[in-house]
Amino acid sequence: MISRTAAALLAGSPAIADAHFRAEAHPYHPELRPDGYVNLGTAENRLVWDLLAERIADRPPTTEQQTRYAPLHGTDELRDRIAGLLTRLLGAPVKGDQLVVVSGATSALDAVASSLCDPGDAIVVPAPYYGAFDTDLAGRSGAVLLPTPYAEPQALPEAVEDAVGRARRDGLRVRAVALSSPCNPTGRVYPAAVLDRLLEVAARHGVEVIADEVYAGSVFGAEPFASLAGRPGVHLVWGFAKDFGLPGLKAGVLHSTDPQVLAAARAFAYFAPVATDTQALLAWLLGDPDWVDGFLAEHRRRLGASYRAAAGLLDAAGIPHLPAQAGFSLWADLAAWLPAEDFAGERALWQDLLDRTRVSVLPGEVFHADRPGRFRICHTADPATVRTALTRLGAHLTTPTPRPEGRTR
Amino acid sequence: MISRTAAALLAGSPAIADAHFRAEAHPYHPELRPDGYVNLGTAENRLVWDLLAERIADRPPTTEQQTRYAPLHGTDELRDRIAGLLTRLLGAPVKGDQLVVVSGATSALDAVASSLCDPGDAIVVPAPYYGAFDTDLAGRSGAVLLPTPYAEPQALPEAVEDAVGRARRDGLRVRAVALSSPCNPTGRVYPAAVLDRLLEVAARHGVEVIADEVYAGSVFGAEPFASLAGRPGVHLVWGFAKDFGLPGLKAGVLHSTDPQVLAAARAFAYFAPVATDTQALLAWLLGDPDWVDGFLAEHRRRLGASYRAAAGLLDAAGIPHLPAQAGFSLWADLAAWLPAEDFAGERALWQDLLDRTRVSVLPGEVFHADRPGRFRICHTADPATVRTALTRLGAHLTTPTPRPEGRTR
CATH class of the missing domain: 3.40.640.10 (Type I PLP-dependent aspartate aminotransferase-like (Major domain))
Incomplete structure (x- = not known):
């Protein structure tokens, strides 16, 4: 038997962490695993390693x-x-x-x-x-x-x-x-x-x-x-x-x-x-400090470019999203694609996107959105991979298919 | 105002950590600070850095x-x-x-x-x-x-x-x-x-x-x-x-x-x-694993030597202690030197030792000893420094001085 605090923690295990490790277990690779998952669920900054690598390699010995x-x-x-x-x-x-x-x-x-x-x-x-x-x-x-x-x-x-x-x-x-x-x-x-x-x-x-x-x-x-x-x-x-x-x-x-x-x-x-x-x-x-300030300036520059590229792909696919000025993600509105106008419908759409496009994004329910249909889409992975994933998402959502009413999983 | 848990933690701040940082702030050095503190209060293993240094220096890049x-x-x-x-x-x-x-x-x-x-x-x-x-x-x-x-x-x-x-x-x-x-x-x-x-x-x-x-x-x-x-x-x-x-x-x-x-x-x-x-x-x-097992064998060999040297110095000074088979410390019995037969007396002796010998050891009260007079003396610092400190302690305790009855600080 475990403590009440432990039991509550286990019951409320962070959905973000769970989704992350599921998506990371079988990651997409253009040649090695083209049917793998693309993780746009985790707000991880993969735009700047080349800037960090050299300075980290020069670390003084312990x-x-x-x-x-x-x-x-x-x-x-x-x-x-x-x-x-x-x-x-x-x-x-x-x-x-x-x-x-x-x-x-x-x-x-x-x-x-x-x-x-x-x-x-x-x-x-x-x-x-x-x-x-x-x-x-x-x-x-x-x-x-x-x-x-x-x-x-x-x-x-x-x-x-x-x-x-x-x-x-x-x-x-x-x-x-x-x-x-x-x-x-x-x-x-x-x-x-x-x-x-x-x-x-x-x-x-x-x-x-x-x-x-x-x-x-x-x-x-x-x-x-x-x-x-x-x-x-x-x-x-x-x-x-x-x-x-x-x-x-x-x-x-x-x-x-x-x-x-x-x-x-x-x-x-x-x-x-x-x-x-x-x-x-x-x-x-x-x-x-000079290196730090230069690093942060380049980080912001790349981040802005990454955001604009991702926003452009969503725009092209007709997916509405809030304009962002910061952070690693877009807040998209997929309400028009919900199979039902509630959070069960949002979960169904999330599962459908994960299964059919192999793109992991996070549903708004995780963020306590007040109405269903919002999704957080992170754009700070490898740019080519993000392009692939958003193109897949856009194609899936804009393909005229029967509205998946009644799907229950 | 802070939470009850926070207030309780602050009230019960670990005495071991406090004593450690006080002693480390003005450490003994044979030439640079001969009147500095020798910290025999912290169970820190300073016997093996030479064995670790080389392997740590060879760590692969991040x-x-x-x-x-x-x-x-x-x-x-x-x-x-x-x-x-x-x-x-x-x-x-x-x-x-x-x-x-x-x-x-x-x-x-x-x-x-x-x-x-x-x-x-x-x-x-x-x-x-x-x-x-x-x-x-x-x-x-x-x-x-x-x-x-x-x-x-x-x-x-x-x-x-x-x-x-x-x-x-x-x-x-x-x-x-x-x-x-x-x-x-x-x-x-x-x-x-x-x-x-x-x-x-x-x-x-x-x-x-x-x-x-x-x-x-x-x-x-x-x-x-x-x-x-x-x-x-x-x-x-x-x-x-x-x-x-x-x-x-x-x-x-x-x-x-x-x-x-x-x-x-x-x-x-x-x-x-x-x-x-x-x-x-x-x-x-x-x-x-071969390096690890060799390292641990040499660690144990040095530890045993360190213990025997420290035990010998206490024996020579007539300070009783429990025989140890493991760990970094000796459990000494200074009951004969207590100014009073209670934990207030133990605290007074501890303060006296710290002030007069500049050697930091920890009183038994910290370890919930059931009677006053026990002290934990760590012997895993630099061997020459430990010898200096235990010699100081022994000399102070065996010098015939008036029993410091009534001292209150």
Whole structure:
């Protein structure tokens, strides 16, 4: 028999991770496995390895010191270098002693949620949202997430305010509002004025703000990115998975100016430290700010090109999608192709696409979309493979076939 | 305001970690800082770096694959190689799919405790025990640890049985018994017959066994080490910190044959993964079994020599200590030097030793010793430094000074 927390975690196993490993087990290859799966479900940045390879190959040898015990919330060297990077990237002063380094953005989200919330406390989350928040923010803390739909970005602060009020009338203690900014899955960059109003709402109701800014360096559109770094009541998460294309290195960071939250997060970091050897590699990567800034500029350039190519293919196939200014994905609207106008219909379409096109994308239900038919399509894999996959998807959806009404699987 | 779990963690901040970083901040150096601290408080293996350095320097370059998402409970390659190592080291068949790799033995202990225990459930822990169990096993799971003294190893199973009975009469749900084997802090190797009887007691009472065998490869005495690997109801923890002298690499592993516990632990591994890059380094280290076995043999040889040298210095100074067969420390008895016969007296002696000799050792209270005066003295630092420190300690304790009665700090 296992604990209640363990049983709940197993029942809520992140759908994103499951889909990823299923698709990766039999991957598409133009010659070796042309009927393999193309994984456009995982937001993995495969556009920049050539830029990283050379610098990683030049890493200095591991020293004795780098194999010993070190502060479990990150070495001084790495925290100071991340602080320098974030100060440039977020446009706000970030100090090394305001950072807690842990084994991935997931662990950072868990650390801040577990620092703020007792079991049963509520976190308001504007929806659609990054589906793994369900596990990252609530899986260990015992918090309850309240998905909060909003019609358009301008309406987000008021939607949050209404949700806080409703939750309190229901007897819940609301501790935080959490959002990814830029937004995953929509690729939206929130206007600064919207974020300012969100912070006003949070402050007025005594609610903390958890800002997941893991895509801060992945903005390619015209809307300027406004970081919440350093604003009162804001606890910010960043990591190396997205902007640096290093998801395997499992290094995330929490930034806060709240001494209590920092102390608590350091206590949780004891359970999720990053190896000193990996920290040394990351510190080495960040050791040359000119290289870093050049790398990030080229990353953004390629990302924009990747987005425009993918958006063009969807446009050509007549598949509607939201315009994105950031992130690794398109938020497409396949409502017209649903076999039934509900989330069961969405699941059926998802399964149909996976079986018939061998393209893995994620259905909107995973992101708590408020209506069925949305799909998140990641475009940051190998460009030729993405083209193949989106062409397959487009051809499948535009082929006039009997509307698959009544299909049940 | 922070959560109750966070507040409890901060209140119970592991004394071992605190003492470590205080001592490391101003370390002794024979020429550069002769009045610096010698840290004999941390069980860190500084005897084998020369053996590791060459092999680590030969690590293959990081590949693109090693920077991508991988199974969060360890790559197949690393788990299979650890399985091979543990099969040889523990003398029982261990399979890769019975392993969950996480960011350190601490995370593995947390994963198994959180898999087994709901908040308030009890874990019986024979005492003295590794002080960080208080945080590792209870800090996040919410379990309650019940320190259970025993007079000698033969009496351990009955002491556990009595504790289980007492706890149940008190209305507690007892889920597990946890012990480090070989024993930290005493350096004892438990006789196989004692462990067999402990397993009988656990099975009879429906209690799981958490076996921390991080010192399995650090046995130098005559008593043969009997691993509990693969025995029914046993969940075993091992890591690279002790036997491989790589505490900075934060890689621990849980072994179990219980499918439910394995599934639960994998769910917790999601929050504490090891970087793929570090996993690749560890897989490289284990890739040559002949090198590994030669390394471990030399590690044990040096460890035995280190123990005998340290024991000889204590003997020469007339400081009583328990004979050890394993581990990195001596369990010394300084009761004769206590200014008062209680744990306040022990703390005063500890502070006196730290101030007057600049040698950091850990008082028995940290390990839940049942009477004051015990100290754990680690001997696995640089041999000349250990000699200096133990000579200082011996000289200070054997110098006839007025018994420091009434000192209060």
